[in-house]
Amino acid sequence: xxxxxxxxxxxxxxxxxxxxxxLTWTSDDGNGDADVSVLLLAPDGRVRSDAxxxxxxxxxxxxxxxxxxxxxxxxxxxEDRVSLDLSAIAPGVSYVVVAASRYEGGRFGELDDLxxxxxxxxxERLLGYTLVGAADESAIVFGEFYRRGAEWKFRAVGQGYxxxxxxLATDFGIDVDDExxxxxxxEDEPAxxxxxxxxxxxxxxxxxxxxxxxPAPAPTPISAAAAAxxxxxxxxTVPASVPEQPLPRRPRTARKKITLPKAEKKSLAENDSxxxxxxxxxxxxxxxxxxxxxxxxVLLSVMAQVPEFGRRLTAPFGAPAGRMETYVEVVLPNGExxxxxxxxxxxERAGKLWTALLESxxxxxxxxxxxxxxxxxxxTRRGYEAVITLSNDVALDGTSxxxxxxxGRRKHKxxxxxxxxxxxxxxxxxxxxxxGVSSASHAWLxxxxxxxxxxxxxxCHGFQNMGPAWxxxxxxxxxxxxxxxxxxxxxxxxxxxxLVRQVCxxxxxxxxxxxxxxxxxxxxxxxxxxxxxxADQLCERGRLFAELRIEGTQGVLALTAxxxxxxxRTSLDVPAPEQGYPLTWAKRLTRQLAEAPADLHIETLLADxxxxxxxxxxxxxxxxGDMLPKDDVRITGFRLSLFKGMxxxxxxxxxxxxxxxxxxxxxxxxxxxxxxxxSRTARxxxxxxxxxxxLR
Numbered sequence: 001x002x003x004x005x006x007x008x009x010x011x012x013x014x015x016x017x018x019x020x021x022x023l024t025w026t027s028d029d030g031n032g033d034a035d036v037s038v039l040l041l042a043p044d045g046r047v048r049s050d051a052x053x054x055x056x057x058x059x060x061x062x063x064x065x066x067x068x069x070x071x072x073x074x075x076x077x078x079e080d081r082v083s084l085d086l087s088a089i090a091p092g093v094s095y096v097v098v099a100a101s102r103y104e105g106g107r108f109g110e111l112d113d114l115x116x117x118x119x120x121x122x123x124e125r126l127l128g129y130t131l132v133g134a135a136d137e138s139a140i141v142f143g144e145f146y147r148r149g150a151e152w153k154f155r156a157v158g159q160g161y162x163x164x165x166x167x168l169a170t171d172f173g174i175d176v177d178d179e180x181x182x183x184x185x186x187e188d189e190p191a192x193x194x195x196x197x198x199x200x201x202x203x204x205x206x207x208x209x210x211x212x213x214x215p216a217p218a219p220t221p222i223s224a225a226a227a228a229x230x231x232x233x234x235x236x237t238v239p240a241s242v243p244e245q246p247l248p249r250r251p252r253t254a255r256k257k258i259t260l261p262k263a264e265k266k267s268l269a270e271n272d273s274x275x276x277x278x279x280x281x282x283x284x285x286x287x288x289x290x291x292x293x294x295x296x297x298v299l300l301s302v303m304a305q306v307p308e309f310g311r312r313l314t315a316p317f318g319a320p321a322g323r324m325e326t327y328v329e330v331v332l333p334n335g336e337x338x339x340x341x342x343x344x345x346x347x348e349r350a351g352k353l354w355t356a357l358l359e360s361x362x363x364x365x366x367x368x369x370x371x372x373x374x375x376x377x378x379x380t381r382r383g384y385e386a387v388i389t390l391s392n393d394v395a396l397d398g399t400s401x402x403x404x405x406x407x408g409r410r411k412h413k414x415x416x417x418x419x420x421x422x423x424x425x426x427x428x429x430x431x432x433x434x435x436g437v438s439s440a441s442h443a444w445l446x447x448x449x450x451x452x453x454x455x456x457x458x459x460c461h462g463f464q465n466m467g468p469a470w471x472x473x474x475x476x477x478x479x480x481x482x483x484x485x486x487x488x489x490x491x492x493x494x495x496x497x498x499l500v501r502q503v504c505x506x507x508x509x510x511x512x513x514x515x516x517x518x519x520x521x522x523x524x525x526x527x528x529x530x531x532x533x534x535a536d537q538l539c540e541r542g543r544l545f546a547e548l549r550i551e552g553t554q555g556v557l558a559l560t561a562x563x564x565x566x567x568x569r570t571s572l573d574v575p576a577p578e579q580g581y582p583l584t585w586a587k588r589l590t591r592q593l594a595e596a597p598a599d600l601h602i603e604t605l606l607a608d609x610x611x612x613x614x615x616x617x618x619x620x621x622x623x624x625g626d627m628l629p630k631d632d633v634r635i636t637g638f639r640l641s642l643f644k645g646m647x648x649x650x651x652x653x654x655x656x657x658x659x660x661x662x663x664x665x666x667x668x669x670x671x672x673x674x675x676x677x678x679s680r681t682a683r684x685x686x687x688x689x690x691x692x693x694x695l696r
Contacts (some may be wrong), residue, residue: 001129006155008148009086009118012126016152017087018320018354019126020069020119021098022079023142025111026519033514033551034100034108036080038066041095048092054082059435064311064321065089066096071514072316078516083315086145086152087350088322095146097157101139101168108134108160116142118154121318121354121385123415129156137161139168259436260443279445280452288363291459293328295452296342296360296390299424300326302449303345306442312427314345317356317386317417322349332357332378341375345388355384361391362421362459369402372416376404379414386415394420394463394498394505396527422462425453426505434512463502464658466495477542477563489535493544497531499658500546500559503665511550511669518547518556538563550669553677559665561646561657568660570668571641573605574676582635586624589638593617596671601641602627607634642668 001007009016023036040052040061047053051062059068065088069081084096098116102108114131129143137160144155161167269276275283280298285291303310304326311321327344343358357375361367367389375387393401395418404416431437432446453460469488476482482489500517508515519530538544542564548557560569577585593600596617604612604627612635613627620627627638644664647656 001127001156003129003131003156003158006153007127008151008153009126009145010151013120013124015120015122015124016126017352018083018085018121018318020316020318021082021084021143022117022119023081023098023100024079024113024115024117025108026113027111033549034080034102034106034111036068036082036098036100038068038082039095039097039099040066040089040093041097042092043094045095052093060308060311063088063090064307067311067315067321069312069316071516081316084145085320085349087352088320095144097141097144099139099141099168101164106138107162108137108140114140116156119318121320121415122413123318123417124413127154129158131158134160138164141168258438258440258443259434260432260447278451279448282452282455282457285457285459288365288459291362291457292342292360292365295362295421295458295460296358297328298449298452299360299390300328300343300345300358302445306431306437306445308431308437308442309428309446312431313419313424314347314356317388318415319345319347319354319356319386320349320352322347322354332382334374334378339374339378342390354386355379355382356386356388357384358388358390360389364392364459364465367391367393367402367418369404372402373404376414376416384414386417388417388419390419390421390424392421392460392462392464393418394422394501396494396497396501420462420502420505421453421460422502422505424460425450425462426509428453429509430512433509462506463498464656466499466657467491470495470657473538474563477538482539482542484536484539486535486539489538490531493531493534493538496534496544496546496561499661500548503661504548506662507548507550507665507669513551515548515550518549520547548665550673553673557665557668557673559661561661563646566646568644568646568664569641570644570664571639572668572673572676573637573639575637576605576635582628583625585635585638586620586627590617590621590624592676593640593672595675597642597667599642600672601639601643603639603641604629604635605637605639607636609633640672642672 009019023034025034035056038054039047040054042048051058054061054066054068056068056070059070060066065085067083069083071078071080080100082098086096089096108114111134114134116129116131118126118128120126131140131142134140139161141157141159143157145152146155147153159171161171267274267276280294282294285294303313304324307324310324311319314324315321324345324347326346328342329340330344331338331340341357342360345356345358347354357379359367359372359375372387372389379385379387389401391401395401400416400418402416428446428450432443432450437443437446452458469491473482473486473488473492476486476488497517504515504517534545542562544561544563546559548559550557555572555574558569558571558573560571562569574589576582589602598616598618600617601614602617602620603614606612606629609629612629612633615626629635642664644660644667647658647660
């Protein structure tokens with residue numbers, strides 16, 4: 001599509017009642033990102049209440065018609081997705097606007113490949129729209145869905161604003177207050193404020209009923225619409241120059257959210273040998289078959305009882321928002337040999353059924369293509385919508401881990417998806433520790449599920465084996481017999497990418513932030529070329545390399561596994577301040593790292609030299625000036641690095657390589673990244689805002 005074009009969804013697919021909108025962009029430096037949001041507008045172009053604004057901290061509409069799914073790995077890198085069940089959109093909503101905004105002065109002109117895509121419930125791509133010519137815009141309306149009679153249509157809008165979120169909000173008729181007392185916490189104005197500017201036309205022109213406050217650089221404020229999920233920090237004192245005034249209150253339109261504390265209460269057990277009673281017993285499991293059956297039943301039962309969790313897992317697969325029922329060990333006719341999928345998921349919405357067959361594996365067992373092919377054939381004949389595979393393996397491209405044949409001649413098409421146990425744990429952790437669920441009992445159920453998945457005997461520990469090529473490749477690097485182009489090196493690179501994806505999931509669930517792998521260069525959109533280049537690097541230098549971008553932190557975390565020296569290196573480049581003196585920068589950096597490990601390596605990055613001064617934090621603490629160059633070469637930043645020995649096995653033992661990677665990343669984030677961010681926030685440079693700050 002081109003800018004301004006529109007199309008009827010019914011003309012593109014017979015299965016367009018539920019669609020998934022994907023927004024993608026790329027950047028060479030790995031730091032480019034934006035926040036996706038959705039506005040539900042009435043016929044007059046106005047939101048009906050705060051609940052009609054869907055964003056990171058309010059990801060689901062109360063009726064489940066809109067779900068902001070967050071970032072999902074794709075074949076090109078990653079994609080921010082929104083699930084829309086158009087058949088469930090309230091009759092009072094005529095427009096569904098999809099927008100994105102950047103933060104901290106970022107512009108969309110700094111990003112490449114800005115694109116919106118729409119897929120139907122079966123995963124078939126319906127349309128695509130590439131936005132070209134972006135420059136100084138810091139907020140963009142990508143597109144809108146709108147009603148015309150009984151059908152839904154889509155228009156490619158591409159309208160940008162160089163005034164950021166404030167410009168976007170004002171254009172939709174949202175009251176904006178740019179002034180904010182230092183240290184204050186602002187809440188939105190009453191939702192019933194009226195505006196009459198703008199006339200309804202073929203697309204929305206105004207949107208009132210929602211008041212957004214855009215603060216000057218200061219501590220992040222929080223709105224009453226999200227206050228149920230995030231407590232509002234009210235300062236004990238205010239500056240003498242600012243008179244203390246009561247903060248305006250506005251109705252809480254969002255449902256109350258409940259999260260569990262990360263720190264457990266003190267145990268009443270007499271000693272550590274006492275085991276806490278759990279809802280899902282796991283210690284008695286004796287065989288892989290028992291583990292598989294128990295894990296499947298536990299997961300499906302929690303999905304059916306906790307709507308937020310069930311929708312979170314099934315919405316990316318095209319499932320509508322509705323009443324969910326789950327079944328295990330269902331017998332399905334298949335000629336003379338009936339088949340028993342591990343589970344069946346059914347969702348009912350407005351008298352229509354969405355059905356998916358589930359094939360699950362635990363304890364590192366691989367999904368069998370022949371078995372999945374049989375389930376796809378059965379689903380096709382019976383009119384089911386999807387087949388989902390579930391295992392410890394991590395899909396590289398967010399789709400499936402096996403190849404099956406889909407009969408394109410049939411009108412009904414079955415979508416094949418893959419889910420990792422690591423993704424299941426990630427979503428549960430995000431809900432109960434960061435985003436919240438609707439009741440304490442639901443939070444407790446998710447806690448019990450996490451307890452079960454993390455048990456040593458559950459078999460649901462995610463990706464844990466680097467594959468059969470891992471040991472031969474390491475041996476070939478040690479004795480220098482690994483030749484260029486060895487296909488085993490490519491197998492190791494694919495396993496490495498799976499491990500990096502899993503590290504992002506686990507770390508993101510613990511921090512409550514998006515953690516994504518960074519892909520740079522011309523090969524980022526060609527996964528085959530990218531993995532081939534990494535395999536060549538592995539053969540030539542004996543190294544595996546990856547970069548992770550943690551939302552809200554400065555810089556990109558680099559992870560290098562040197563198989564020749566058997567060492568892992570985690571590092572972060574901290575840019576030099578724009579003002580001040582180099583010696584002041586050095587002293588400030590050592591103060592920020594007061595609790596960092598003494599063996600932390602600090603290297604000064606210079607503009608016109610390959611290497612600058614370097615040393616350990618233990619040596620540089622008493623003499624910060626030793627990290628400065630002798631001449632007047634301009635300093636561009638500082639590289640902070642920690643080193644750790646690698647495990648030697650495939651990952652099942654305590655000293656395994658995969659466990660070593662997890663430990664190295666955890667130690668670096670806890671002792672280096674977190675103190676730097678706390679110090680940066682204390683100085684008034686707050687971490688990135690997820691969405692309009694008044695709604696956080």
